[in-house]
Structure formats: C-alpha cells, structure tokens
Amino acid sequence: MSDIASDAVNTPAPGGLSSAGPRAVVRLAAPWIALAVAFSILPTIFTSESALTMLSMMGIMIVFALSYNMLLGETGLLSFGHAVYYGLGGFLAVHAMNTVIHDALPVPLVVIPLVGGFSGLLFGIIFGSVSTRRAGTVFAMISLGLGELVASSSLILRGFFGGEEGVSTNRTKLLHLFGLNFGPQIQVYYLIAGWCLLCMAAMYALTRTPFGRMCNAVRENPERVQFVGYNPRTLRLIAFSLAGLFAGIAGALAAINFELVNSAEVGAGQSGVVLLAAYIGGIGSFMGPVIGAILVTWLEVMLSDVTDVWQLYFGLLFIGMVMFAPNGIAGLLMMHAPLWQAREYGSMLRLALAYLVALVPALVLLVGLILVIEMTYHLSVKASEGTTISVFHVALDAASKIPWVAAAVLVLGGFWLFRLTWPVVGNAWHDALAHADGRAK
C-alpha cells in the first residue's frame, strides 16, 4: 500500500501534530531538513555548468513525476496526457515573464512558478471535469485524446504557442531582488531546488490528509467509497486538478531554466517520459517517482553520448521493469523493509552476498546482450562506417565471427549461470524473512 510503504517517516499518534511532543515534531521535520541540506551542498560537489543544468532538470522532473504519481499511484488514474498541464504551465509562465519584462512590472522571478501552478490548476479543472467522469481504460483514452488535441492545436494557435519555435524569454530582465539576476545557472539551481522542496513537502502533506487517504480508497474500491459517503468523481476531479497544479509549477520551472517553451512540452513524448520516470521509480511509494525522475533524467542526458540506440535500452529497461519489478525501484527497496525494521543485519548481509553472487552472471548476460545489440546496429545501419566498433572502450570488428561467438557465449552462458544462482538468492531470501518474522515475534 502506498501510504504504508511511504512511512519511512513515522508519524505520531492519530491525534495529529497538536497532540505530539517536540520529539515527534523533530522526527517529522528531520528528513526534510536533511533533504534541504543535501540540496544545498550538491552544487559544491558537482560544479560544472552542465552538471548544474542536469541537477536543475532533475529538480523539475521530481516535481513533475510526483505530480503524476498523485494521479497514478495515489488515485489509480493512468493518464497519457499529463504533459498538457506541464506544458501549458510553461507557456503561461513565459507569457507572464514576457509581459512583466515588457511592462516593467515589479515582479521578481521567484514568484513566476505560481503562474505555472495557477495555469495547471485552471486547465486541470477544465479538462478534468470531462476526463474524470470515468476511471480506468476510458480515462486513459480520454487523456490520450486530449493530449493529442492540445499538442496538435499548438501548431494552429500560433499566437499563444509560438509556432514551431515556441516562445522564448529572458529571465535576467525581471525585477532583481537581493542583487540576484538569475543569469548564472547556480542561482537558477537554488531557485528550482527551493521550489522542488516546497512542492515535495506539499505533495507529501497531501498524502497524509484524509483527502489523500480517500484518493487511495478510490483507487482500490470506488464502490465502497460511495458507501462511505464520498463521491469518487469529485475526489478524482480534485486530485486531477491538484496534480495539474504541481505539473504546472514544474512546467514554469522548466520555462525559467531553459528560457524557452515549445509545443514539444505538451506532447505525447513528454507525457511518456514522466510515465516512464514515475513507473521505473515505483508508483507504490512517495519517494519512488523521485528516484525514477533522477535516474531517467540522468540516463536521458548521458546515455545518448554512449550509444546511438539509447532509446532501445530505455524501452528494454521499461519492459523489464513492467515484467519483473512492477513496483519499480522503490518497490524493490521496500521489499527489504521488513528485514530492516526487524534489524536483521546478519541475514541481510547474507542476502546481499547472495545478490552479489547472482549479480556476476547477470552482468555477463548484460554485456553479451549489449554486444549483440551494438554489433547488429553497426552492421545494419552504419555499415558504411566500417565494421569496427568500440564497446566499453574495447575495439571489435563486428563483421568477423569472433565477437559474435563471444557474445553468444556471454549471453547463453551468462543466462545459464544466472539461472543457477536463483535458488541461492531464493534460499537466502526465505532465511532472511524467516529470521525477521522470528525476531518480530
């Protein structure tokens, strides 16, 4: 369950904050303070401009993915058109910025994300009122249709969407507060980090409210919710609008970061990326989308430097997760939560060892697969560039038989060895669980 799984922070007794002592308050606030500190010191570790840009992009994606999880993980609504609210938030933000610059209004840059949030809320309510009548597949199809509608109309409504080039702006021309002109990337990073923290806290708080719990209930059993006295439709609409609000904030932050918004931001591609990020991270827990957002952003930027078929690897990763780890990375981590809570360090160590043993043949299998993919790619598409390729900095000739034989050996041998290690991992797992149960009793 999402709420149980996200209980990395133990909340005080059901009376809420008011009846809790100062220690409980500290325990509640500690992770957030730690997060704030971590965000603040990251730029000292990663100092280059492109690293800061990537950190900023991660911050934006975190907010976006969390807003998406409000729909999918919390309320059970699978949407294929969430980027609409992200993109529209961005567009309204750039238009607002340009208006502020043009009319020299005394509005500082830090409040611009509010414009994005407002736009997300507005369009969330408008489109949500027609989308949320039904759930499940029908909702998914409506979201797809609406997403395509908005994306296609972006080429027609050129005044608002700016045509193919989109709308650009200059973030340094707004009102300067405390001498900050937001030209340097590091200032933009801190702006984004601050808003990210704020949104994370807000969305987390939402999951702890009765409204958040009822959303979970709607996801599980809408009929029962009706019997309890709530209207599932209203709940879905509110959840949808709030998800739109936070998506709009993310869009505005992206507009500030890139100083450019174009129709790709509302398109199916962007909706697909956030779906990927949330799902890979794990929709069953609060931190899942955060993990997914960081991973997907990093892969998106870095993987294309390493290989031209990065999209294939992405797709395979996604399918792999759907088939073998549908709860995402966070889900995999949470599986070990009972062990951690029972403080079963001994058996956890043995488990880790078993994982290591299984990891080696898994890596061999992986290397073999990568070899096959890269060689096929070079033989078929890039044949004119000659057949020598470089995989992991080792030069290979894709036309000769040796690398193919080697790859076949790696794949088949790796898979066979990997299969052999499954019982080892299985046993270690059972032992660990048994110990944990024993201890807990």
Next chain:
Amino acid sequence: MLELVTISALNGVLYGMLLFLMASGLTLIFSMMGVLNFAHASFYMLGAFFGFQISQILGFWPAFLVAPVLVGGIGALVERYGLRHVHRHGPVAELLFTFGLAFVIEEIVQMIWGKGPVDYRVPAALDFSAFTVFSTNYPAYKMFELLTAVTIFAVLFTVLKRTRVGLIIQASLTHSHMVAMLGHNVPRVFMLVFGVGTGLAAVAGVIAGPALVTQSNMAGALGPILFVVVVVGGLGSLAGAFLASLLIGLVQTFAVSIDLSVADVLGGIGVAPPTGGVLLDVWNVTVAQIAPIIPYLLLVLILIFRPTGLMGTREH
C-alpha cells in the same frame, strides 16, 4: 468538384478499410483480454518491413502469404511469454507492457532497417491503372487493397459467426470461466486470438507498405488513429470497428481537402473578425488544418457522451 468528391470518397473508403484491417484485430484482442494493445500498430509496421524484406528475396506474393504468418507467430509468442506473465500484475501493467513493447519494436526496426524509408514497391503485376475517374487514374493496386480488406472482413465474420471455433471465441469474450469449465483451453484461445489479431495487422502492413511510405515511424503515425477507431466503434464490436473505420477514413480524407475556415463561414454572414491573439488564429484556421485533430475530437466527444462507442457491447 465532383471529381474531387469521387476521388476523396474512394480514397476514404480505402483508407477506412486499411484502418479496419488493423482495428479488427485490436478490438478482438481487447474484447477477449481487456488489454488495449498499444503495440498493435507496431505489428502493422513489422508486417510492412517483413513484407519488404521477403519480397526482396522471394517476390511480393510469397511475402503476402509468409509475412503475416511470421508476425502472427511473433504475436502469439509475445502473448504467451510476455502478456500472460504480466497479467497478474494488473491491467495497468499490461497496458504499460504493450506501451514499452511498441517502443522497443520501433527501435529494433530502426536498428535493422535504418531510419529512412525503404524501397518497397508495388508488384509489377498490379502496377497499372485500373480505371480512370474524371481524368485521374486510379491505380489497380488500390483496388487490390480494397478487395483484400473486404475479403478478410467476410472471412472473419463467417468464422466468428458460423463456425465452432468462432463460437468458442465469442463465448470466451464474455464468459471465459464458463468456457474453461466446459473443457476448452482458454489460454490457448487467447493466444490464437492475439496471434490472428496481430497477423491481420501484419496483412495491413504488407499491402499498405508499397502504397504508403514504409518507414520506421509508420507505427507512431497510425497508432493513435487506431485507438480512436476502436473506441469510437465500440470496444468489443467488430461491426462497430468496421463502421468507425469507414467513418474516420472518410472524414479524414474529406477534411484534408476542404479549405473552409471559420472566417469563410462567419465572415460570409457578416461577423467581424477578431483583432488578434488566440481568437484570430481560430478565426483563420481551415478545416484542412484541423483534419488530423478531428479523430481526437471525435474520441473525446464519444468518450464523454457515449463511452460504449457507437456499437459497443461492454462498458469498462
């Protein structure tokens, strides 16, 4: 004007038939398994590329027979080892699996055949003009496409409604547990339906490939329209899919050739044009410009007012 209408009508029917070839498989799969197969258009693309590759070696007619069987086989394997495994994780996981599959198939096609178009030609036997409509030649190949699609519809209909296998399939659509209890191998029926459904999509690919551009982005271009057809026609209804395909094929083909804009209509009555901004863009937009959007508009409207579609049998 009459020429335009006739040509557009012919093309619209043809495009609709092509859509139907694909939508028929999709709607069967959906009714059967409750899974909306995002990768359906990818099987269409695989059919086109396999058809191209085989026709390079053996010629068009062997390709026409072999490629759909190959792709159908791949579809059956996907069902058996992929979809069935994911089924236990719930409908969202199934949907996402097919979504990822569509992505991966497109990437693999790009990897093997490249990103540009391939030279998939109309077979010489059909490369002539069938008849002339008001001075425009109508290619015989398009008539062949039409014939194939209609034949397949007839065969499908007969099999489903008049044979024993069809009876079992129809029963499994709505009462799979009962059918299983009667001793039929329901999972095998599912595999068969998935394989045949994707095989049909492949047939559409094999014959549409030479007429349209065979390129790795074909799936992405046709995919969303497919969903519109299936949803508008009604999830689960073959006749509905047929009607919806024709409707959307005709609407799209006609809309693309109409230059009427809001300005023409309202301006003709004497309404003054707006001065600027969003309204001016809407004022000037022509029907031709919004032609690609019309199916989505239809989709959203149908889903709001009649979620079961035009002839749907079940609501989800």
Next chain:
Amino acid sequence: MSSRVRALFYAVAAAVITTLPAAAQDSVKIAYIDPLSGGGASIGEVGLKTFQYLAEWTNAHGGVAGRKLEVVAYDNKLNAQETLVQLQKAIDSGIRFVTQGNGSAFAAAIEDFVTKYNERNPGKEVLYFNYAAVDPALTNDKCSYWHFRWDANSDIKMTALTNYMKPRANIKKVYLINQDYSFGQSVRTEARKMLGAKRPDIEIVGDEVHPLLKVTDFSPYIAKIKASGADSVITGNWGQDFALLLKAAADAGLQVDWYTYYAGGTGGPTAIKQANLPDRVFAIAEGVSNEPYAPAQEFEKAFRAKTGVTLFYPRAVNEIRMFVKAANEANSIDPTKIAAKLEGMKFTVYDGGEGVMRADDHQFLQPMYIANLGPIGKDQPFDEENTGWGWKTAGKIDMQDAIVPTSCKMNRPS
C-alpha cells in the same frame, strides 16, 4: 577476447591516455548538434559524416591556424530543450564553436542561447555556424552577431527560383503546395509576392497548405492540382511529404514541372525516378554535383568514395573553409577574432563562383543553381541513390540576382 589482445589494448590505451592532454591542446573542436537518433537521424548522420570528412580534409591540408580540427557529435533528439542541454555540455567541455542545421526551431534556440551566454559570460564567447536552417528570421529580427549562416535562407532561395522562372514563357499557371508551418508559409507568401512582382502574367491557380508530416495520401491534392490546369508546381515539401506527393502524382499520371527546395534530400531521387519524371523536377541549391567544375568534382569523388553518400551540403565545405581562412588570417582560434574576420569575408565558393558573408546580418550571399534530376551523360559522373539519374545544372543565378535585403539590427560587441 584473448589475454594477449587485452594486454596489447591496455598498453595502447595507456600510451594514448598519456598523450591525450597534449593532443587536446592542439585541436580545435566544433560541436555538431543535430538529431542522431530517432526520426531525424538519417539526415543528422549524413551531416555528421560530411563534417567529419571536412575535418579530416582540413587536417590533411594544414589544419586550423596550425591546429587539428575535431568534430564532436551531440544528439539533440529533435527537441529544443535537449538541444540546449547538449549545447551546455559542449560548452562545458571547452568547445567554442557550434554547428547545426536541421530545424529552424532548434537553430533559433541555439542562437538565442549563444547570444545570452556571450552576454553573460564575456571572455568565453561561443560562435554558432548555421549550415541548413533557412528561416529568414534568424538573420532578420532574431539576428545575432555570434550567428553565421551559410545556407541561403528561404527568401533568397525563392528570389533565385523566381529569377529563374522569370524569362521562361512556358510557365503560365503555377500551383503552390506547402507544409503548414513557418517554413512552408514563408515559401508560399514569398512565392506569391515575388512572382507577382516579376511575372504578373503568371496565374497562381492554387495555394494549398497541408499538415506537416501527417498526410499519408496526397491523391486529393493531386486531383486538385490536375483540376486547376497548372503547368508548374512550387513546393517546399521535404522528407515523406515530398516522397508521398510525388508518388501520388505518379499514380495519377500528373504531368507538370516541379520547382522544389528539397527534392535532393534522402529519398527524393528515388521517389522522382519511381514517379518517372525525368528532367521535370527542379531543385534550388548552392552547388550541383554534375556541374563541370573540376576541383568540386574531384572533391565529390573522394567524398563519395570515403563516406558512401552524396555531398548534400556544399555549403558545409564553404563553412569549414571560410572558418579555416578566418582563423589563419587572425592567427588565432579566439571566437571574437574569428567572428571579426568572418564578417564581410569574400570567398571563392565550392562550385567556383564568388560569395560574401554580409556583415549586416551574417548571411552568406552566393551564386545559386537550379538543378534538375534526370538521366546523366558520359561526362556526368554522379548519379543519385543508384537510380542512374543525377543532378544537372538547369540554370545558374549570379550572386547579384540572389540577394534579399535584411532588417537586422544586431548588437555588436564594443
């Protein structure tokens, strides 16, 4: 891998790594940012091959101000924000020169970013060399001192095209069909304007725009063209929009002359040959492969032998050669000095004419050619896509007749 091979590899790697810093100091890097995966990759890869070949050629002919030229590829994934991310990565790794061309939207994003970056980071300026983005706005109201364009913008191309059409009395009825986006719209507006000024007797019998890359069957459009009685069609269509258009025309047996911008793109010659339209499809270009100018033909022979593709971008050759000339003249690889030298530079272009980089807007002005595709003779060595047909010169427009005024008011560095 055998252990001996591995040992050898590590030895070589160690040697390379120790010499790497030294080599890095001696090379000038150009970032190539274009789509290298997904839909646009087939075009992006051809551009990359062109620039890589040019880098090798430059290094074999003296390098850039005594240093080696290196092309570093970045994949923009056909996304404007991704383009900026990759540009940032390039700048971070010390690269001061960027080239790009596929997509005016991305070009605008790069131009905007580079201008802002240079303003906010004096002393670390970056130059942007645009080799194929033809939106006139990039050298008009969006112009920038740090941007240089080697491709004739779409207005210049239309000027050249209409100047070619002007004396041809057989052109009486023209049909316009274009993609509905900024480029297609500018093609049709300029075509109407310029034809109206130069040949008011020509009747424009149709002016069609269709959604970009969405139409799968162009037969209704072809039916309309037939119905209008046009003898010539002007279109800016590219990619599948061009291929499908011609396919539909072939199916319907339409016999007209086609005046195009991008018939030479990948897939174009194949479509033209399949449609059986010899010498009826014209394209505007800054160089023609079968143009009888010996140095260009030698270059193209070597280029095709090494890369296996046609030289689609003679303008890339001009770009790199002028870059090298500017660096040699300034005896420096400092972007500000090179920019100052490039401005106003006169140059003998690839196919032998004279061109100049206009200082007002950094648009390169050059002679233009109208090429048409058809069966080639014995003394015409280059065919396209194994069709047996090649591009031949149908007409040449001097630089003076291919100039369009500019509204650019660029901020010059003081």
